[in-house]
Amino acid sequence: MKTYLPPKFLVERDQDKCIKCEVCVNQCSFDNHYYDAEDDEMKTRTEGCVGCHRCVTFCPTGALTVRRNPLEYRDNYNWRPEYIEDIIKQAETGGVLLTGMGNDKGQRIYWDHLVLNASQVTNPSIDPLREPMELTTYLGRKPDRVELDTDLNLQTELAPQVKLEVPVMFAAMSYGAVSLNVHESLARAATEAGTLWNTGEGGLHPKLYKYGNNTIVQVASGRFGVHPEYLEVARVVEIKIGQGAKPGIGGHLPGEKVSAEVSATRMIPQGTDALSPAPQHDIYSIEDLAQLVYALKEATHYTKPVSVKIAAVHNSAAIASGMVRAGADIIVLDGLRGATGAAPKVIRDNVGIPIELALASVDTRLRQEGIRNRASIVVSGGIRNSGDVAKAIALGADAVYIGTAALIALGCRLCQQCHTGKCAWGICTTDLFLSKRVNPDIGARRLANLLRGWSLELKDMLGGMGINALESLRGNRLHLRGVGLTETELKILGVKMAGE
Amino acid sequence: MKVTETIPEETIKIDASGIYYRELNARLRELAQNGARKIELHNVYGQRYIGTNLNRPVEVTIFGTPGNDLGAFMEGPRITVYGNAQDGCGNTMNDGEIIIHGHAGDVIGLSARGGKIFVRDSVGYRAGIHMKEYQDKKPILVIGGTAQDFLGEYMAGGTLVLLGLNREGHHKAKFVGTGMHGGVIYLRGNIESYQLGKEVGVAELGEADRELLARLVGEFAAHFGYNADEILKHKFIKLFPLSLRPYGRIYAH
Ligand code: SF4
Ligand code: SF4
Secondary structure (H helix, E strand, C coil), rough: CCCCCCCEEEEEECCCCCCCHHHHHHHCCCCCCECCCCCCCCECCCHHCEEEEEEEECCCCCCCEEEEEECCCCCCCCHHHHHHHHHHHHHHHEEEECCCCCCCCCCCCCHHHECCCCCCCCCCCCCCCCCEECCCCCEEECCCCCCCCCCCEEEECCCEEHHHHHCEECCCCCCCEHHHHHHHHHHHHHHHCCCCCCCCCCCHHHHHHHHHHEEEEECCCCCCCCCCHHHHHHHEEHHHHCCCCCCCCEEECCCCCCCCCCCCCHHCCCCEEEEEECCCCCCCCCCHHHHHHHHHHHHCCCCCEEEEEECCCCCCHHHHHHHHHHHCCCEEEEEECCCCCCCHHHHHHHHHHHHHHHHHHHHHHHHCCCCCCEEEEEEECCCCHHHHHHHHHHHCCCCCEEEEEHHHHHHCCCCCCCHHHHCCCCCCCCCHHHHHHHHHHHHHHHHHHHHHHHHHHHHHHHHCCCHHHHHHHHHHHHEEEECCCCHHHHHHHHEEEECC | CCEEECCCCCCEEEEEECHHHHHHHHHHHHHHHHCCCEEEEEEEECCCCCCCCCCCCCCEEEEECCCCCCCCCEEEEEEEEECEEEEHHHHCCCCCEECCCCCCCCCCCCCCCCCCCCCCCCCCCCCCCCCCCCCCCCCEEEECCCCCCCCCCCCEEEEEEECHHHHECCCCCCCCCCCCCCEEEEEEEEHHHHHHHHCCCCCCCCCCHHHHHHHHHHHHHHHHHHCCCHHHCCEEEEEECCCCCCCCCEEEE
């Protein structure tokens, strides 16, 4: 069928600069560039361009640029090009529209409507370059009360705690969705920075067991690669109930991505689809969740915190309360803008709630019920910079997960082609030729650099507020003010209007 | 808790009445680590996760009713239950054996990747759901009675045998093998096509099937004192996945 889809981008080549080195041909995994022998010229099939900038970045003479296709539709606020083109695609395929990365729609981003405080005159700010400043965070259940004996030795038995040097962890991205080199980059950066990375639901390659102390392993509905050793090497075990990019639906790693190595790590035959059922079929209630939480605690001899991750949805606060009561030591909320290797577009863009509101309401609810100490809260889904991190901490988070931001550090340009397995940056693919593009030495460096930069910025913000430990910001919403928010939004966020 | 002193070759008996599961399992783990080979648990009343973290080939015999998630994440032990098992038996089991002289509840063998489970009588809903196999790891679930709906749902590997001895091969389960994309189900007797998931095909048994089935039924019969030949006389059918990629064609890019 002839496609009615117009090209999304135009690739322009400055023929004066082009030296016909064919780097672009090799770099474009979507096969858009080619050498035309008849004209002795490099050419481009522009209609296949996804705007990933790989060729632009690697063209040695800077001969290439990519522009949005200027082809205009008649103005129509209702029928925007995206909706028109989605219909064209479905008319041509009859399928569920699949996409990658996170929600790109315009739902309000509350981080942009929250501002932080700073000390002026009445209390001094602190200079983090010269004075000690602490970002240390402990994840895990905190006791209801602490008892000391007369020599001030701790009498209370503490639940397992995990120490983070920086309250930013790498979000779950499964091996299979991303390449092994990405996993290695994340693992090494997390180890260097004193934080944790998360295997996602596709198992852990034995080569990475040595980073176990900085690893969160996931147990999801597919139970891929879950075996005693996997649980044993981990620092934290996380039960994945849901994911912000696709709340309520399962996963589906297509057979093409199940290479020999992926098959070995997931422990499934090569080339078969890896289906993650929508629910975990041993969890239909909070009581069932408690059963799996404690099964994992039993399996790991009560030595590791068990985390439970859900997508942020309408009743998150009540669900979170149940999760804490079910024995979760860490609860993870993944918001509307959380990303994915593949999800139906209609789900990604329409299901779930913004993380800022979910976080505020969960923190409030757990405090009201007097059980906030029993679990750490970790949030994810749209954390873009250290400012978002500071605001999340002030709203009540103990730590955050970053997924998209980490991938951008590795080269990702948000072209949203993750589900095709053709990621030109070698990130979201298991193709051996492409995945070599992420060199774990360089990848780990870039990620560790990002965390270092954010740590320094967090310390700057703390110092400006006149506090010297992240602990003093945690859940302290007085350090936040809202801008351009309604009464209801301010109420849910638990912050005052700027100027108040 | 009263425990005979550890002498590895001897059977160690534990009276489990009134003992909380966490304490019971910690005790089992300690015994297993100290080299105990045979442990008997008496008066078991619903204690969960028995066998979960033993990770060695110890023999545990249970008298009573073990609780949910018996042998969850199990690697190695052989558990024999004189009584009924509840839900989640063999959940994500990796290796070992569970033999139940009675019934079992829902989601038995959920996501199991290895080991063997034999149930003398019937099981609940979604038995063998998402069992999967990898290389030499192939989970086996043999059920003497019958099963409820969604038997073998999402099955990705392994072998499931349903004998229907209590109903002479009449099975009432519906949605059998829904989403199945690997493994095989041998069913004694017959099943109507409306009872099957649409991803499932039905076939006669081949030579290799019959060999495997004879071996598994032989083990089943030996555990529970049946005559394997009698069981095998009856007609069996084979249920198999029509595609390894049942949902490969519903997406557009
Ligand atoms: S898809 Fe990427 S590499 Fe290919 S032409 Fe477009 S920008 Fe260049
Ligand atoms: S991971 Fe790769 S395919 Fe996905 S958005 Fe980033 S660059 Fe594109």
